[in-house]
Amino acid sequence: MYGFQAAPITSRFAGLSGLRVFQSVIMLQRFPTNPILTTKSIAPSQPGWVVECVLNPGVFQFEGKTWLLLRVAERPVQKEGMVSLPILREDGVIEILEFNLNDPHLNLSDARMVGYKDKTYLSTISHLRLVCSEDGICFKEPDHFPTRIFGHGALETFGIEDSRVSYFEGTYHLTYTQVSENGVGVGLMRTQNWKDFSREGMILPPHNKDCALFEERIGGRYYCLHRPSGIALGGNYIWIASSNDLIHWGRHACILKTREGWWDSARIGAGAAPIKTPKGWLEIYHGADAHHRYCLGAVLLDLEDPSRVIARSHDPLFEPVAGYEKTGFFGNVVFTNGHLTDGDKVTMYYGASDEVICGATFSVEEVLAGLL
Numbered sequence: 001m002y003g004f005q006a007a008p009i010t011s012r013f014a015g016l017s018g019l020r021v022f023q024s025v026i027m028l029q030r031f032p033t034n035p036i037l038t039t040k041s042i043a044p045s046q047p048g049w050v051v052e053c054v055l056n057p058g059v060f061q062f063e064g065k066t067w068l069l070l071r072v073a074e075r076p077v078q079k080e081g082m083v084s085l086p087i088l089r090e091d092g093v094i095e096i097l098e099f100n101l102n103d104p105h106l107n108l109s110d111a112r113m114v115g116y117k118d119k120t121y122l123s124t125i126s127h128l129r130l131v132c133s134e135d136g137i138c139f140k141e142p143d144h145f146p147t148r149i150f151g152h153g154a155l156e157t158f159g160i161e162d163s164r165v166s167y168f169e170g171t172y173h174l175t176y177t178q179v180s181e182n183g184v185g186v187g188l189m190r191t192q193n194w195k196d197f198s199r200e201g202m203i204l205p206p207h208n209k210d211c212a213l214f215e216e217r218i219g220g221r222y223y224c225l226h227r228p229s230g231i232a233l234g235g236n237y238i239w240i241a242s243s244n245d246l247i248h249w250g251r252h253a254c255i256l257k258t259r260e261g262w263w264d265s266a267r268i269g270a271g272a273a274p275i276k277t278p279k280g281w282l283e284i285y286h287g288a289d290a291h292h293r294y295c296l297g298a299v300l301l302d303l304e305d306p307s308r309v310i311a312r313s314h315d316p317l318f319e320p321v322a323g324y325e326k327t328g329f330f331g332n333v334v335f336t337n338g339h340l341t342d343g344d345k346v347t348m349y350y351g352a353s354d355e356v357i358c359g360a361t362f363s364v365e366e367v368l369a370g371l372l
Helices: 364-371
Strands: 020-022 028-030 049-062 065-076 082-088 094-100 113-116 119-122 125-133 159-168 171-180 183-191 197-204 208-213 222-228 238-243 249-256 267-270 275-277 280-288 294-301 309-313 334-342 345-352 356-363
Touching (some): 049 171, 082 119, 159 208, 159 334, 197 208, 249 309
Parallel strands (some): 049 159, 183 208
Antiparallel strands (some): 049 065, 049 345, 065 125, 082 094, 183 197, 275 280, 280 294
16 A cells, blocks of 8 residues: 545646646555566567566457467576677678677666667567466466567667557557667558558657557547657656547657656556546656656546546556565566556556566545545
8 A cells, every 4th residue: 555645735836837736645455476477477479588677568358358469588608707698680680799898889778678888789689478367466478369469670779669559440459669670660560460560661660668558539539548758858748649540659748757856756557458437548657766666656547638637646556566566677666558447446557676577456436545
């Protein structure tokens, strides 16, 4: 439980453009079996490789089961005195780059990155992996589906990451992060049966990620939340855009910014598809501070004009406090981009410490009561 006072906040944000910022009393119940998946649960895709991270699953229901579309980050087993990393060439061949740990041009200050001279690489390469469950807790890779989705082409040579799955109009839509030396952008895949996929390519160019599709049209148009990154000017804010075809996006607007000195001061980004409620579109988003501590908060958007923010949570709804959330490949992180709704109950799956998959449940009404 994360208890916060239900009274309105008196703060520098009170009354800002009509936006309400309130504290709340929210109950988020972690699965008692957390973590439900670890790096030991998933086999590497290549002989002689090791899975370093299992994180940030997209979530959906299919054939009466709960499915997770995991991000699996892996690399070759490391040799003594060396650091090695894989990249996917445009022709689909894996190339292994190796560097001597004593090389003065090597920068390993961030576990997620390898810097060498004037270039930056990822320390691992990610692909997407399907697992399913009868009970939403015990997951395994199915036998009758292709379970591994790898990067493809020049825009995915450093891997594909953090897929969000939105289901509408009889189709599953996968937005995901495409990573290459060209930059970080948003890709789109579509499927109806999870065996045949159409790859639509990059729909939002670099630098962009954290794209969540609304699961119905609003005023005849599709909408998405996304996170372009500002360089020098601007910042890591949440934007909204609309489209007639899910490929070409326009009418972009910045709707949510970071808050200096707060838990979401450094960067923010959308979670899964917004949840439609009678009071507005409820979005659970992530925020990080200057120390790279990731928490979750909530924002409520207008039903007819989702570019209008009605309310935003003051304190985090969910924080990294459990041991498996505080310590890992990249600690002090809780990050979600997938959930299932059943009336008032939301079952949220999340990545913790960039290393394990966990679950929690919460009440939509409780979150709304804390916001309004």
